[in-house]
Amino acid sequence: MSRLAVVVFPGSNCEHDVVSALERVGFQASLVWHQESTLGEVDGVILPGGFAHGDYLRPGAIARFSPVMGAVEEMAREGAPVVGICNGFQVLTEAGLLAGALRRNAGRRFICRPVTCEVRSTSSPLTAACRRGERLVLPINHNEGNFTCDEATARQLFQNEQVVLTYTENPNGSLGDIAGICNEARNVVGLMPHPERASDPLLGSADGLRLLASLATFLEAGRPAAARSSS
């Protein structure tokens, strides 16, 4: 069984939901406090949603300097899946592990509602088990979800199919309707919607499990042979 670490910053508030949803799709998941400098014996790491360090200055601006981020960067370099959900996505952009930045929503309102997203690429840790063009209903819950980057970066993101998830109806002004992107190596992925909050029909949608279950597919297919034989 694959093990995943879920990082807890002061102000994170989705970590238990993420652990619960990961367990639902067959992972072992453990919480790791941001002051730790190692993540333990894990196959990947999730940065959950919330308001790390109060979102002071800018969301993610201070969290990127937490001691645990060294270990997160190392996992990213090694090709292991690194996932940022909502505030976690903001942390990954601030840390430079993902391109662009997440600005205040265009309408200047906090948005909390389900939205429909479309899978644009199946080559990422969160979409490896999805179909291209598949539509998923996922909740968003954010004030700064308005993805932006310079023109050259935007061109690269779309040409390389690093845009993993888009909104079918743009809720926040996000450039190119972007809801989630991955890095060039395709192992680091960030998204504003919350898959863990769509993990049971009782919650209105279980579509988030499609994304989280993709982690297993990605690990099976994408992990370098050396890493597989050592675990």
Added chain:
Amino acid sequence: MRFAVTVEVTGLEGISDPEGQTIERVLPSLGFEGIGQVRVGKLVSFAMEAASRDEARRRAEELCRRLLANPVTEQAKVMVVPAGEA
């Protein structure tokens, strides 16, 4: 020496500023005519020990690059004066 440092962080040129635009839109109804290009940003101020004003500026600019401003969306303007001078 002790210096008073003020950093103004604003959105990059060309990045929309809905807060500034909203303030600008309400101005005519208050009787303020002829005001445009309203931009809203944030101000960070702090005291710094440094050997010289140049060193204080250099360190403050480094701090902007690493923490205070996100270069993807923001620009920072640093002002340094010896502490005690207004």
